[in-house]
Amino acid sequence: MPTKILEFHGFPPLSKESVSFATQKWCPFVDAKCKKIQSGGACSLQGPSSPPVIICPNRLYGNQFEVIGRIASEVFGSDCDLVTDIEAETRRRAGTLNGKEVVVFGQGYSGEVGIKAPSAEGETGSFKVDYLLTKVGSELEPLSIVAIEVQTIDTTNSYKKASTSYYAGQPHPSKWGEGGTNAGFNWENVTKRILPQLIYKGHALRREKLAKHGLFFVLPEPVLQKILTRVGSSLLEYPKGPGTVTFHSYQLADSWTGAERPLVAKTEFTTTVEQIAFAFVSPQNLPPLGIYEDTLSAKLEALSRKKRL
16 A cells, blocks of 8 residues: 655655755654664655554654653652653762652663563573663662553555655655655564564563553554454453553644644553453454465466466
8 A cells, every 4th residue: 555755854745844854864853863764764654545654763752752751640640750860860969869750761861771581592682671760769779660662663665765855855746646655564563573572571571579550552543553453452451550551552633733743642551461462362353264265266266267268
């Protein structure tokens, strides 16, 4: 299915804001170099009859990482104080800790933290969670932990030709209209990568006594709906607690004033790791019984009929 580039370096392609940031290869949402330069600088794509889909995690980080602050406020209180590890240590030395500090490890704050994990032949491997938030005490000891995973969706094929035109400050007419590309969305990654990672990290986090609110998962609304479709939309809702996964989904606003298109919070839903794992291995939305046989029979019959002609 063809798509068009909806946002290019944060704004509608060829708008003055988009051209300004594209010239600098800059991301307006995290105030840093665009991480999608090699693939083409697009933030979101849209199919002809479907809602926009965010394809870059940085697109979710606008308004000073508001999606992360929302989770912190929900767990630690609206007056919590998000700081880096260096800021927390500086306050400790100065005796100015206020008791509301939450140290954030992840993009935009402190660096990501690698978690040790077993790997092949007894070696020690590691994996990373996008954000780890920890409420700290007077000696910066962890009192409570929240883990946040952030995912968008990868693309199939390429939108490079359209982005090349936009980097040159030129329109990109195509048979699919302005900005049209043959790039699609790699929905198979929901099954191959996103769900397995979510289950693994959710189980690992469940073993942490300080992780009292489970794992949070921030993602675009269309990706959440694809997950629910894959597992059969049968996930039961639970209160937040150890071993839970809370989905926070977002969508681009349909209408807005000003240059930057805001994010709109869409769905908040909490279930358990076990619910996700069971639904993953026991999907309900399966093709009809005998679909492989019927499809092959139809193909072979059509081939036979063609040869007789």
